[in-house]
Every structure is written in C-alpha cells, then in structure tokens.
Amino acid sequence: MKVTIYDVAKTAGVSIATVSKVINNTGNISEKTRNKVLDVTKKLEYYPNVMASALMGKKTKTIGLIIPDLANPFFSELARHTENRANELEYNLITCSTDYLPERESKYISLLKQKKVDGFILASGFEDLKKVEDLMKEDIPVAVVARDFPMFPVNAVAIDDFMGGYQATSYLINLGHKNIGIIARDVWSNRERIRGYKQALEDHNLNVPSYFEYAEETNIICGKKIAHNYLNNNNPPTAIFACNDLLTIGAIKAAKENGILVPEQLSLVGFDNTMIATITDPPLTTIGQPIDVMGREVMDLMVGMIEHNKQDKIRITLIPELVERNSTSKID
Template identity: 60%
Template sequence: MKPTIYDVAKAAGVSIATVSKVINNTGRISEKTRKLVLNIMKEMNYQPSVVASALTGKSTYTIGLMIPDLANPFFSGLARSIEDHAHVLGYNIVICSTDYEPDKEAKYISLLLQKSVDGIILASGFENIDAVKELIKQKVPLAILAREIPSLEVDTVAIDDCLGGYQAASHLIGLGHKKIAIIARDLWSNRERMRGYRLALDEAGISYGKEVEYVRESNVESGKQLAEKLLRSEDPPTAIFACNDLLAVGAIQAARERGMSVPADLSIVGFDNTVWASAIDPPLTTVAQPIRDMGTQVMNLLVQEINGQKKYKQRIMLLPELVVRGSTAKHG
C-alpha cells in the first residue's frame, strides 16, 4: 500500500498541516523539521496525490522540463539533477526533448499547459523567445536554465559561459598555442563561450581563428567533420576548443584518423565535463558546469514562484571551472 500524508506525519511526529507546508514549501517551519519531513518522505517513497490535487483545482505537483537533446550527457545529467531535487520537494517532472526545433518547442509548451503543470523549466538551446514572452504574459511560473534572456524578466540559473570560453582559450594560450580554432553551434551559450574565447585571444594579441564556421548539430559526428576540415586547411590549428564534450570527442577522432597524436600534435579542450570527458582516451581537458547545483537552484526558484514566495525575479550566475586532463599539452 502506498504511503499517505498521514503516514508521513505520524512517522515524523508532526501534524498533517506541517507536512503539507513542507511539500508546498510554504509557512514558517524550522530547518530541522523541514529536513526531517523531507527525509521521511524520501525513505517512504511518498508521492503527493497528483490526481486528487488536479481534481480540486489545486497544485498537480508536476513540472514540465524542456531540454534540446536527451542524447547529450550534459542534458541527461541536468535532467537527473532536477528530477532528484524535485522528488525531494514533492514534485514530478515531465521531460520533453525538443531537438532544437521551434515547432516542437511550441507543441510541447501547449501540451504541458493542457496537462496543468504547475510550472515550466526551459533549458539551454531554447531559442523561441516569442513562446517565452507568451508564457510570461499568461503568468505561467517559469524558469530559464543554462542560458540567459537579458531582455526578459524571468527567473534564471546559468553559468558564466563567457568566462568558461575565456578559461579554455587562456589555458591553451598558456601552453604556448597561437593557432587555436573553435568548434561551436550557433546557440546563445556557444556564442557566449566564443565571446570569451575571442577575449582571451585579443588579450594575447592572437588573430588566428577569427573566421568561424558553425556546426549544424551538437554531436560527435559534427565535431569530427569540422575538425577534419580545420586540420586539412592551409594553416591548421595546433589546438581546438570545442564548445561541448561531444564536439571535442569528434575532434579527437578526426585527429586520430589523420595519424595525429592528442595532445602531442593537437591539444583539445571541451566544455561541460560530462561522462565522456573521463571515458575518452586521452581524458579530456574540459570546462565543468556545476550540474547538480544548477538543478537544485532552478527547482528552488521555480517552487518559490509557484508558491508566490517571491516579489522579484532572480538571476543566479554560477561559475565554470576548468578541469585539466590529458588532452592538452605544451606546444613548441
């Protein structure tokens, strides 16, 4: 038999009202009591009655999460971190993978609203700004994750992508590289990473890599194809900064097929610090995003918005961190 709110209250030695306040993240409750109730809910695998809530016109305890690509380990990791914290807060997550397609984005938004979700999280890669404006107009609780939309007042959790790009390029410059190419997709996050990359090159007086060709897909094959083209050019790079780990893996494959050694002949830096980074040979130097913290922060913001606990929208900017492994080495 599934546990009920009564079972949770009895096990915690508190009232049903207190459990309800913890689930809804409302009211004045000590941190000790809140943690006790949350832990018992987790141990008992307690789930709030979504159907009953929906029938009474109350919260369905369901959040819609829209991400561009579940096959990318960064997004699957992000979804997992959100789902884990949502469970602790008493919410369920409905995941929609949009494949970076505006039509799918609009379709899934409509579907989520029909399902009466309590709020929506839009993750990196979401470019349908008109749809975001419409959600804000309809006063749908909303949070943006892993990207920014500075022109709109909306709760946001992101990392400093520009700083991450700067860290990646600066690392390669510090190793003596002057011919540093970049592999990126024409997305907000990648454009910001490119901006940081160019800032580092400008500071070092390096003009190489100013002309950029974007990849069409953010996957291994696209990274491989563009890296092959770069390495066949008249003035090939000695280092490549790829704007995600999948593109970086593709660049490593391209180098190997040309008989090049990584990092002896070509240094490569990725971005995201996914499982690929430590699984590939050599292990990938990459810029880490704090995935667990991002998921926790965005869920907290959205639940506060759902419960009417916030007067103002918040922008939380987290810092990236360069993780140096075996894919980069000194040049010359």
C-alpha cells in the same frame, strides 16, 4: 479496482478530510497520523487524481522541464539532478527533449499546459522568445537554466559562458598555442563561449582563424566533420576549443583518422565536464559546469515561485572551472 481516497480513509481509520490534508501537506496533522496515512497510501498504491486537483485550482506538484537534446550527456545529467531535487521537494518532473526544433517546443509547451504543470523550466537551446513571453503573460512560473533571457524578468541559473570560453582559450595560449580553432553550434550558450574565445585571442594579439565555421549540431559526428575541415586546412590549428564534450570527442576521432596525436600534435579543450570527459582516450581537459548545483538551484527557484509566490527575480551566475586532464600539452 481503482483505489479511491475513501478506501485510504477507511483503511487508515481517519476521515477523508484528514487524508486530503496529508496528501496536500496542509492542516495541523500529528506526525503519527500523517505517517499512518502515508503508509496506507503506499500499501494500497493510491495515487491522487492530479488533473482533478488542477481543475479545483490546486497545485499539481508537477513541473515541466524542456531541454534541447537528451542524448547530450550535459542535459541528461542536468535533468537527473533537477529531478533528484524535485523528488526531495515532493514534486514531479516531466522532461521533454526538443532536438532544437521550434515545432517541438510549441508541441511540448501545449502538452505540458494541458497537463496543468505548475511551472516551466527551460534549458539552454530554447530560442523562441515569443513563447517565453506568452507563458509570462499567462502568469505561469518560468525559470531558465544553462542560459539566460536578459530581456525578460525571469529566474535564471547559468554558468558564465563568456568566462568559460575565455578560460579555455587563455589556457591554450599559455601553453604556447597561437593557432587555435573553435568548434561550436550557433546557440546562445555557444555564442557567449565564442565571444570569450575571441576576447582572449584579441587580448593576446592573436587572430581568429579564417577557416572558422559553425557546427550544424552539437554531437560527435559534427565535431569530427568540423575538425576534419580544420586539420586539412593549409594552416591547421595546433589546438582546438570545442564548446561541449561531445564535439571534442568528434575532434579526437578526426585527429586519429588524420594520424595526428592528441595531445602531442594537437591539444583539445572541451566544455561541460560530463562523465564522458573522464573515459575518453585521452581523458579531456574541459571547462567544468557544476551541473548538480544548477539543477538544484533552478528547482529551488521554481518551487519558491509556486509555493511562496516569490516575485523577486533572481539571476544566479555560476563560475566555470578548468579541469585539466590529458588532452592538452605545451607546444614548443
């Protein structure tokens, strides 16, 4: 039999109104009574009807997170840290992975709106600006993470991708490399990293290699494919900057299949500093993103909009950090 709010009130020896106030964290309830009610809800496994609350105009304490690729360790780690912060703030998080497909973006936005989520967090890879504009016109709280929409007044938490690309490339140049390839997908964050890469080359009077091409996806297979093409060029690079750690692992695989030693004959720098960067062979030199901070900050911004109706739009830009390991070396 389904447990109701009446069962909770009867077992706890309090009124239904008191149970409601405890569940919704409203009213002046003593700590003793609050703890007693909460203990009973856990014992009886009572779960409030979120949809009913939404129909009454109340908050559902639920937020939708839309990410492009849950298989990418960066996004899975970001989702975990965002959900951890949501739990601390007594919110629920529904995570949807789009695989960079616009039709899935539409599907999940529609689904989450039906679920009456209190707001949306959109991660890097979300490219449909019209959908963002539509959400804002409906006065639905929107925040973005690991990217920015400078054309819209939205809360945003992102890394300085341009600086990260510049750091990675400058580091390789300072190791003596002059022929530096890049592996990237044509998405917003990567475009900024490419811009930093090009600027670093320009500042050191170096050219972008003529063999540059975009990866079709941001995974190991595509990283290996692009690296194979580069390494079999007439003028192969001595170093490659890959715009995420998965692409870098693909480049390591391509180097091994071509009998090229990393880092003795080919230096590699990745981006993200996910857990896998520490367990590759060799461990990756990479540009680190403070993924935990990004998850916490964007959730705090979202809850601020929902609970306190904060109208001021905040853009938090975090500074990337080069993490040096064993996939790079100096060149004579």
